[in-house]
Amino acid sequence: MTTHPTRPFEGQKPGTSGLRKKTPVFMQPGYLENFVQSTFDAIGGVAGKTLVLGGDGRYFGVEAAQVILKIAAAGGAARMIVGQGSWLSTPAASNLIRLRKADGGIILSASHNPGGPDEDFGVKYNMANGGPAPEAVTDAIFARTQVIDSYRKLDAPDVNLTMVGESRLGDMVVDVIDPVSAYADMMESIFDFKALRGLFHEGFAMRMDSMCAITGPYAVEIFENRLGAAKGTVVHEQPLPDFGGMHPDPNPTWAHELMAEMMGPDAPDFGAASDGDGDRNMIVGRGIYVSPSDSLAVIAANAHLVPGYAQGLKGVARSMPTSAAVDRVAEALKLACYETPTGWKFFGNLMDAGRVSLCGEESFGTGSDHVREKDGLWAVLMWLNIIAARNMGVAEIMADHWETFGRNYYSRHDYEALPVDQANAMLGDLRDRLSSLKGTQVQGLVVQDADEFSYEDPVDGSISAHQGFRILFEGGSRAVLRLSGTGTEGATLRVYLERYVAGPEGLTEDPQHALAPIIAATEDLVGIKARTGRKGPDVIT
Ligand code: VG1
Ligand code: CO
DSSP states (O other): OEEEEEEOOOOOOBTTTEEEEHHHHHHHHHHHOOOOOOOOHTHHHHHHEEEEEOOOOOOTTTHHHHHHHHHOOOOOOOOEEEEEEEEOOHHHHHHHHHHTTSSSSEEOOTTOOOOTSSSSEEEEEEOOTSSSSSHEEEEEEEEHTTTTTTTOOOOOOOOOOOEEEEEEEETTTEEEOOOHHHHHHHHHHHOOOOHHHHHHTTOOEEEEOOOOOOHHHHHHIIIIIIIOOTSSESSSOOOOOTTOOOOOOOOOTTHHHHHHHHSTTTTSEEEEEOOOTTTEEEEETTEEEOOOOHHHHHHHHHHHGGGGGGTOOOOEEEETTOOOOHHHHHHHHOOOOOOOOOSSGTTTHHHHHHHHHHEEEETEEEETTTSSSSSSSHHHHHHHHHHHHHHHOOHHHHHHHHHHHHHEEEEEEEEEEOOOHHHHHHHHHHHHHHHHTTTEEEEEEEEEEEEEOOEOOTTTTOOEEOOOEEEETTTOOOEEEESSOOOOOEEEEEEEEEEEEOOSSSEEEEHHHHHHHHHHHHHHHHHHHHHHHOOOSSOOO
């Protein structure tokens, strides 16, 4: 074992979901080592502990895994459970931590951000409950990165991670496991696989776009091998270090191949896509795109049809910018409904305390208390199980849902890579004017209230302030603005727009059209285009 002197690197502050940087930043000598050693120091060391390790297969993942194993071995870790090839989807890692009663885990991913030598890499620490470290822990990690002066690493050859089985690194056991089987088994225990086999047997056609990222092997095993979907149902199924040049973000912009197929004349019955690390999902029916906020609401309304949730849900939670569509379902079903800041780490306490069993975010994230991460393939299986149980297609299910609950028209507009100072100045100015906005008339709308969201965790009482600006209009429409905490270039402004229509008229408008007054009012109030010089958002979802 060698103790290596080091000096702090600036900016090793974990964001919404771990530390994410350009790959070359992570590849600087000592950069990864510093962050990993700081993480281990912040959690009280790893002596005698068992950790899970794996990632989404992106460039530098295997090399990073070797470094982490040697630092863990030097710290006296008892056992590292590693996905073969250093592969584990985020939900599969969460499941393994829980299943194997590990003390925690490290996930190597920058999720929906592209991968490759010039793209993004990331490292995230998860706790013994299988969920992302809460802010108190990420703050402690960051504090440690600012004073670290050495890291310890075992001097040993690399471990063979290509074959399943146990080996040793010093005194530490390295347990290389099949990344897929335990996850697929868990899915089989939640869903009605018999009914799903029947669905595919009758010729139900599905397209699953794994975007050359980690869900490929999982999706092939579950849909094609275990459920009997036609070979070729899963496309882009081979995880590649650069995701084949794809941007593995399952939204209509980046999953455009799937969108074209689903909107075309030969569309299959059902389409879905997932992101780099497998925790996001996009649901598309033949000729109809399902917004993630609506997907959450539909899943909440129909969960009792799925064996794993036959007893009903304990409660639901959504992130603040997510639409209130699920709130209406919760109200009808008399379920508790929580509103949290952006990021899955805020759902963990609610799930651990047994207050909620279903959670979701507008950013294509849905999941339940089966693990402590959002789970892309789980959401796809929820939809398939609901389709099988109700014997209805996606479009019919959506129409029925809106007729019953009304429709929350929803869209998110992203302005990417803005100059950081410009974005901060714009939102700082909005903060200064917030209290004076109340009562303002703009574009035929009246501002009912405007505030900055702050969250008090109902379980541990911790407070997370500055979680986004809310402008509420009379009649239930709103705009939310916040800066992304996962980007690696400049600042990304996210503008979340929502408008409720009770029906029965006006339930089938184009969302951008339905939201036009809110979009115009937000521009008048904040001046995004005027201040940034941009003509419009880079990505609309
Ligand atoms: C984004 C999403 C957020 C999500 C996070 C991690 O964060 O908005 O809802 O939890 O990504 O998702 P931000 O701070 O950029 O808005 V993943 O799939 O990248 O782990
Ligand atoms: Co992800």
